[in-house]
Each structure stands twice: as C-alpha cells, then as structure tokens.
Amino acid sequence: MPRRVSILGSTGSIGNSALEVIRRYPDKLAVHTLSTHSDIAQLTQQVEEFSPAHVAIMDAEAAKEFTQQHPACTVHVGIEGLCALAQLDTDIVLCGVVGAVGLRPILTALEHGNQVALANKEPMVMAGELIMSTARKHDVQVLPVDSEHNAIFQCLNGHDASGVYKIHLTASGGPFYKQPRETLANVAPEQAANHPTWNMGEKISIDSATLMNKGLEIIEAMWLFDVPLEKIQVVIHPQSIIHSLVEFTDGSILAHLGVTDMTLPIQYALTWPERVDEPMARLDLTTMKDITFDAPDFAQFPCLSLALEAAHKGGTAGAALNAANEIAVEAYRNHEIPFLAIPEIVQTVLNDAAIVKATSLAVILQADTEARAAAKHAIATLNMS
Numbered sequence: 086m087p088r089r090v091s092i093l094g095s096t097g098s099i100g101n102s103a104l105e106v107i108r109r110y111p112d113k114l115a116v117h118t119l120s121t122h123s124d125i126a127q128l129t130q131q132v133e134e135f136s137p138a139h140v141a142i143m144d145a146e147a148a149k150e151f152t153q154q155h156p157a158c159t160v161h162v163g164i165e166g167l168c169a170l171a172q173l174d175t176d177i178v179l180c181g182v183v184g185a186v187g188l189r190p191i192l193t194a195l196e197h198g199n200q201v202a203l204a205n206k207e208p209m210v211m212a213g214e215l216i217m218s219t220a221r222k223h224d225v226q227v228l229p230v231d232s233e234h235n236a237i238f239q240c241l242n243g244h245d246a247s248g249v250y251k252i253h254l255t256a257s258g259g260p261f262y263k264q265p266r267e268t269l270a271n272v273a274p275e276q277a278a279n280h281p282t283w284n285m286g287e288k289i290s291i292d293s294a295t296l297m298n299k300g301l302e303i304i305e306a307m308w309l310f311d312v313p314l315e316k317i318q319v320v321i322h323p324q325s326i327i328h329s330l331v332e333f334t335d336g337s338i339l340a341h342l343g344v345t346d347m348t349l350p351i352q353y354a355l356t357w358p359e360r361v362d363e364p365m366a367r368l369d370l371t372t373m374k375d376i377t378f379d380a381p382d383f384a385q386f387p388c389l390s391l392a393l394e395a396a397h398k399g400g401t402a403g404a405a406l407n408a409a410n411e412i413a414v415e416a417y418r419n420h421e422i423p424f425l426a427i428p429e430i431v432q433t434v435l436n437d438a439a440i441v442k443a444t445s446l447a448v449i450l451q452a453d454t455e456a457r458a459a460a461k462h463a464i465a466t467l468n469m470s
C-alpha cells in the first residue's frame with residue numbers, strides 16, 4: 086500500500102513540489118488530504134487530480150465558496166481545519182505552510198501519533214523544545230524537509246550525537262551576498278525575493294535575502310538534532326550544491342550534495358528510510374568547476390546576530406524573534422518599510438520582549454501575540470518619525 090500523505094499547504098511551493106514527488110512514485114505515495122490558505126482555483130485542480138478524502142481551507146470566505154462548488158468534499162475551515170487534517174489517521178503529515186500558523190497542526194499531528202515531515206521552520210523556532218518533547222512522548226519522528234536539515238539528518242544517520250564536533254549549516258548568501266549594505270537601502274521586495282539558487286515561496290526568499298532564514302535554521306537545527314548552539318556554524322557556499330556538513334570529533338567531515346531542487350529532500354522525507362531508484366534529477370559532478378566556502382558577514386546581515394541572540398536568551402525569545410520577523414517581512418512586502426528596517430524592527434521587539442520559559446503552548450502563543458503587537462507598534466513609530 087502506498088504511504089498516505091496529508092499535505093498542509095498543498096498550493097504553495099513546498100506543496101507543489103510534494104505533489105510532483107507523489108505523482109512520480111504512485112506505488113509508494115498517495116495523497117490523503119490537501120489544504121490551502123485561499124487559493125481555491127488551484128485546490129480545485131488538485132482535488133480533481135488526487136481526490137483527497139478531506140481538505141482544509143484557512144480563509145473562511147474561500148472555504149464557503151469551495152464548499153458550494155464541491156458538495157461531495159469534506160471541507161474543514163481555518164486553523165481548526167488544519168488541526169482536523171493533522172489528527173486524521175494517516176502515515177505522514179507534510180507541513181508546508183508558511184509561518185507560525187503551522188505550530189498547532191504540527192503538535193496535533195504528533196499527539197495523534199502521525200509522523201511529521203517538516204518544511205515549516207517557524208514553529209521550530211517558536212517551540213522547538215515543545216515539538217521535540219511531544220514527538221518523543223508519542224514516539225513519532227520529525228523528518229526534516231528543510232534542505233540543510235535534511236542533509237544533516239542524512240549525514241548523522243548511524244552516528245552517535247556525542248561524536249559531533251560541529252554542524253556546518255550552508256547558506257547561499259542570498260541575492261545580496263557581498264553587496265555593500267548601503268546599496269540595500271532601496272531594494273524592492275521583488276529584488277529581495279529573487280533568490281540566486283533556490284526557487285521558493287516569497288516569505289522564505291526574503292528571509293534568505295536578510296539571512297534571517299539562516300538564523301531561523303540555526304535554531305531549527307539546535308532542536309531537531311539536540312545539539313548546543315556553540316556547535317552550529319553558518320558557512321556561505323554560494324553554489325548551493327552542498328546542502329550542509331557534519332564535522333565529527335576525529336576531524337572527519339561528511340557532506341550531503343545534491344541538485345538544488347526541493348523535490349529531493351521532500352522525496353527523502355516522505356519515503357524515509359527507503360531511498361527511491363529514479364530521482365527527478367541527478368547531480369553531474371563534472372559540471373562543478375568551483376565549490377567555494379566563505380564566512381558570513383554579521384555586520385552586513387544583522388538578522389543572523391539577532392537569531393543568535395534569541396537562541397542565547399532561550400525561552401520565548403524564539404517566538405518573539407519569529408513573530409517580529411513575520412510582521413516586519415509582511416510590512417516590507419507591502420512597501421510599508423524599507424529592507425534595512427527589517428532587522429531594526431526585530432531588534433526593537435527582541436530588546437523589549439519579556440522573555441519567560443517556554444513551558445506550554447499557551448505561553449508561547451502569548452509571546453507570539455505580544456511580539457506581533459510590538460512589531461506593529463515599532464513599524465508605526467518608524468513611519469511617524
């Protein structure tokens with residue numbers, strides 16, 4: 086029987102890549118449920134192709150319209166709708182939604198014993214400890230889909246964590262690598278979202294331009310692999326061929342190489358621990374004439390330092406960092422603030438946030454709500470001055 090996959094966020098970039106993978110391996114994988122924020126035109130096409138048992142739609146208006154058009158389809162609405170999909174008996178829940186919204190569905194999936202393939206990093210930044218302890222409690226695996234973490238997961242396979250000396254998290258450097266900071270004052274969201282090597286959704290592409298994405302990934306790696314912050318190092322690798330490396334105590338370094346295509350980590354996570362025979366594409370080593378590494382420039386990309394600061398603070402600092410960044414990126418995408426104001430907003434929120442221990446979901450969601458309000462206030466203040 087093919088493995089049943091529930092896709093949270095099937096109309097986004099990750100969702101579409103996942104459907105490509107499922108189409109390619111029909112004997113191994115099958116769509117169980119689908120969901121969208123509000124793109125019901127695309128969801129309709131997907132429903133016609135895959136006939137899922139259930140769908141969820143975040144936006145209530147869109148859900149109403151879709152239900153009228155598809156009376157035979159079971160439609161769940163809003164965040165509760167995503168949680169309803171997550172708790173159905175299934176083989177794997179792929180979380181490909183963007184931002185904090187994925188947190189409750191991820192926890193719900195784990196609590197119901199469903200394996201989670203995680204492409205949605207923000208919940209790990211907010212609540213990594215809670216997510217991983219929930220997974221352990223219910224004896225289910227969180228399989229990383231983020232390319233770097235998928236690479237690290239593969240490099241660590243069969244190795245004892247105590248033997249890890251360092252995790253080298255690779256970063257392409259984004260579209261503004263080596264560009265003087267002062268030239269970034271007026272970059273438009275369209276330029277920032279134009280990633281040099283990866284084709285991704287808009288929010289993550291902008292996070293890659295500020296390097297906040299790499300900062301979030303440091304925190305994600307800490308929780309996923311249970312390694313201290315000091316052992317995680319960012320290395321710039323502009324070609325995005327090596328997806329990360331693990332250095333062991335004896336000096337050996339294992340790397341994961343692959344094509345720059347999200348179908349590779351998605352396919353690995355969905356079929357784990359099996360490997361498929363015929364991938365979408367293979368890497369031709371002879372075409373690679375230069376593979377280079379560089380140290381990240383913290384002065385040019387302050388978001389990296391902000392993420393480290395949040396990781397050091399611990400507790401609800403991750404939730405505050407993430408919420409402030411989500412609000413700042415949204416404001417930037419709406420042309421309400423300039424590119425360079427993104428780290429300023431996050432810094433202000435992080436400085437003022439009351440950081441407490443992240444003991445429960447309620448505490449974390451409270452920190453998230455407060456940080457969103459603080460970020461909106463900081464943006465208004467910035468625009469008044």
Ligand code: MG
Binds near residue numbers: 231232233234302
């Ligand atoms: Mg990544």
